């Protein structure tokens with residue numbers, strides 16, 4: 001019986017096939033086209049050299065820095081010469097629609113010229129998002145549309161007081177010699193205008209500028225920028241198919257999609273279950289990415305203390321497929337990177353599981369890893385992903401067995417399907433019963449288990465015989481000396497046992513004493529901190545908050561059993577527990593034990609113990625005996641708004657009605673308003689999101705997770721803090737300036753409103769597998785078409801058109817880039833309250849009647865306009881300019 005996975009001829013055949021695959025890759029239509037630039041593969045419709053690309057904008061240049069080989073690795077540029085294309089995670093250009101780019105351009109200023117322009121305009125591309133550092137001094141920067149003078153995000157570059165180099169100014173980029181331009185929304189093209197303060201009069205190089213280019217050059221360099229592309233020779237799929245000339249989606253098993261935002265073109269994608277390039281004939285294939293032969297010898301198989309078994313690998317040629325090549329970013333710290341935000345905790349080849357740990361606060365448990373040209377073979381087990389299933393390939397076992405050269409399972413193993421809650425992922429391998437090892441590995445595959453090594457597997461007077469995959473027992477006649485042996489054995493054994501037990505008792509007592517001392521120490525440390533906080537804020541608070549003992553909480557959670565885990569928040573793990581008085585509670589434990597985290601826990605206790613609000617989760621108390629204090633809350637039984645909104649779409653479970661949505665939004669808004677306006681101090685929540693809006697048995701909203709919140713004295717309007725929050729909900733202005741104010745919560749709440757309307761996640765994956773930002777998507781869609789066309793079908797059925805319009809424009813105002821133009825939480829709450837009252841047809845119990853609201857906001861005939869245009873937007877001249885610019889901006893960027 002061979003214990004090798006595949007025999008030699010099969011290996012050779014596999015290598016041949018790979019070589020053939022490499023050289024016959026139909027990535028271009030022209031036989032003489034270059035398919036690579038350095039190590040980067042260029043895929044049609046992109047190409048290098050005439051005849052190799054589909055439309056002029058897809059012409060690339062491969063720049064190796066001239067004969068000297070200055071650029072190593074070579075750089076790839078679009079034909080404008082300033083946009084450098086960065087390869088995607090699979091090392092290709094052309095397979096992903098969203099492309100990371102680096103843009104750099106320098107303008108030399110000359111005396112007497114008052115202003116300069118920089119524009120980026122490539123008709124096949126849309127800039128999805130970007131941020132630019134502009135160096136230079138003594139000018140204002142505007143994001144400019146032809147014919148207007150306004151700006152979305154202007155900034156001013158002052159000159160430094162002393163000689164400074166560009167590099168130094170760039171380091172802080174704070175307005176002195178450097179300033180950041182941020183495009184918060186997708187644009188088809190943009191133009192920057194630089195207006196010099198002295199009207200360009202300064203001609204001479206004064207003493208200050210000596211030796212620094214800062215005084216006479218403008219350098220625009222992207223911090224980060226992403227663009228996406230469309231086939232633009234026909235405006236829509238329907239038109240392209242109708243004309244049928246040069247229709248781009250030529251592969252079988254491919255589909256056509258219209259551009260989602262601007263009606264300027266279409267794109268192609270392989271059908272579900274197929275991967276590859278839809279733009280070439282037969283480009284979409286079933287998954288062929290797995291190759292069961294390790295190509296390199298002596299592969300390293302560990303990252304610190306995490307073992308990395310085949311089919312995973314750390315180097316080129318050490319993993320079975322691109323997707324399984326992981327990056328060990330720090331071996332001493334065992335940092336095995338899964339993606340930007342997550343690291344691998346363990347890899348289990350027996351159960352085809354991979355454990356995941358989050359390294360950043362931006363948690364999005366839903367997404368696997370994206371590598372272009374590869375299917376998504378990782379699937380989470382639920383909302384709180386700590387381990388994921390993986391499959392060798394997106395094939396059924398039948399399909400996989402047909403192609404032996406790419407079959408993953410070695411001998412003595414079997415093929416099994418992997419299913420997740422979202423459907424079939426692919427196949428995995430498992431050793432047959434009686435065998436153990438790595439079912440994917442050639443060198444140490446499934447080996448027979450020698451069951452006879454396990455003691456007492458046969459009866460006392462029997463002999464054990466091992467066979468492949470099993471064992472059997474036979475009777476023996478030799479029994480002399482056995483009795484004596486047994487007696488001696490028992491005596492010796494008893495002696496050892498007694499001394500061991502004695503030793504163990506001593507050690508246990510000693511350990512217990514140490515633990516007790518530690519607990520007392522932690523208790524003192526934590527309570528000290530806590531009391532300090534409470535005394536500085538509220539004297540009565542201590543009476544409402546109970547201090548629990550660790551013993552009590554251990555009992556309540558069955559010693560923190562993993563089955564009791566409810567979920568993971570940004571700041572810790574949450575367990576469900578039952579106290580001795582039968583109260584059901586949620587207990588939160590921090591995962592990180594830095595002083596900063598402890599402070600944030602204490603912070604939460606301090607805040608919550610002062611609050612008593614129907615729509616804010618109730619804190620019962622805390623436990624201070626552990627290094628990080630544990631918090632004990634009222635258990636909120638129906639999970640979070642996020643779970644209900646986004647789980648329902650998949651499983652057709654419970655769906656929130658529009659009535660519920662409105663009420664929940666109103667309740668959450670009320671809670672936030674309460675926090676912002678509570679008596680002595682204002683509280684900014686800082687992490688408003690649908691997963692922090694919990695729902696109790698009656699689906700009443702309870703705002704939770706105050707780990708990031710800040711108490712702000714009421715006369716202070718903003719504070720500068722470290723950026724905290726969750727990607728997708730984060731206020732771009734706060735992100736940009738680090739200045740926190742109550743309107744950051746309003747922005748995040750706006751995203752929640754959009755979630756309620758569209759029933760999409762804040763960062764969602766569209767049909768092409770591209771991650772898209774919901775607020776961007778919403779703002780642009782709303783400009784392009786009536787809002788009733790973009791809301792979820794259920795909302796459209798249940799809500800009136802007026803309600804949809806009002807909630808949508810409320811959301812739009814909450815999402816304004818400038819905080820001054822966003823409404824206050826009070827106004828948000830009043831708007832929602834009005835809507836709900838209208839809906840219930842009983843405005844009597846509502847404090848704000850139509851007239852009252854109108855009076856508050858100034859008189860207007862159109863009620864909804866007035867209510868939704870907040871004070872700042874209606875009174876400030878500048879804001880009006882902004883608003884009209886925004887409209888013009890939208891209209892001028894439409895296809896011409």
Ligand SMILES: *[C@@H]1O[C@H](CO)[C@@H](O)[C@H](O)[C@H]1NC(C)=O
Pocket residue numbers: 031032
């Ligand atoms: C490809 O290049 C070779 C030599 O450079 C030339 O002889 C051949 O005609 C070219 N083929 C095509 C299809 O242009």
Ligand SMILES: *[C@@H]1O[C@H](CO)[C@@H](O)[C@H](O)[C@H]1NC(C)=O
Pocket residue numbers: 038039073074316
């Ligand atoms: C291509 O990749 C290999 C292996 O990662 C590396 O050794 C080589 O230097 C790369 N070549 C270029 C031109 O980047």
Ligand SMILES: *[C@@H]1O[C@H](CO)[C@@H](O)[C@H](O)[C@H]1NC(C)=O
Pocket residue numbers: 104105106166167219220221
């Ligand atoms: C702009 O500045 C950056 C950083 O100093 C530099 O790398 C880049 O080459 C400059 N751009 C141009 C076009 O000179």
Ligand SMILES: *[C@@H]1O[C@H](CO)[C@@H](O)[C@H](O)[C@H]1NC(C)=O
Pocket residue numbers: 164168169170172173174175176177
């Ligand atoms: C901005 O950064 C420069 C260094 O480039 C520093 O000298 C200056 O103090 C900073 N200004 C502010 C307001 O932080």
Ligand SMILES: *[C@@H]1O[C@H](CO)[C@@H](O)[C@H](O)[C@H]1NC(C)=O
Pocket residue numbers: 133170171172173174180221222223
């Ligand atoms: C842009 O400025 C920021 C400081 O806000 C700095 O961290 C970053 O490195 C700069 N980026 C570039 C490309 O110069």
Ligand SMILES: *[C@@H]1O[C@H](CO)[C@@H](O)[C@H](O)[C@H]1NC(C)=O
Pocket residue numbers: 272273274375376377394395396423424425426
């Ligand atoms: C895997 O293939 C099946 C068809 O066999 C398909 O239904 C499924 O969506 C595919 N999964 C992925 C992640 O591509």
Ligand SMILES: *[C@@H]1O[C@H](CO)[C@@H](O)[C@H](O)[C@H]1NC(C)=O
Pocket residue numbers: 327328329
């Ligand atoms: C691995 O991670 C390091 C450090 O983050 C990075 O410099 C390197 O490019 C990564 N390598 C690959 C192949 O992703």
Ligand SMILES: *[C@@H]1O[C@H](CO)[C@@H](O)[C@H](O)[C@H]1NC(C)=O
Pocket residue numbers: 330331332333
């Ligand atoms: C790796 O991690 C160790 C321990 O956390 C740290 O001391 C070291 O600086 C890290 N090395 C790198 C290259 O980041």
Ligand SMILES: *[C@@H]1O[C@H](CO)[C@@H](O)[C@H](O)[C@H]1NC(C)=O
Pocket residue numbers: 348349350351352353
């Ligand atoms: C791997 O997963 C399987 C199935 O879940 C489990 O039985 C086994 O104990 C795990 N192996 C290790 C080493 O954790």
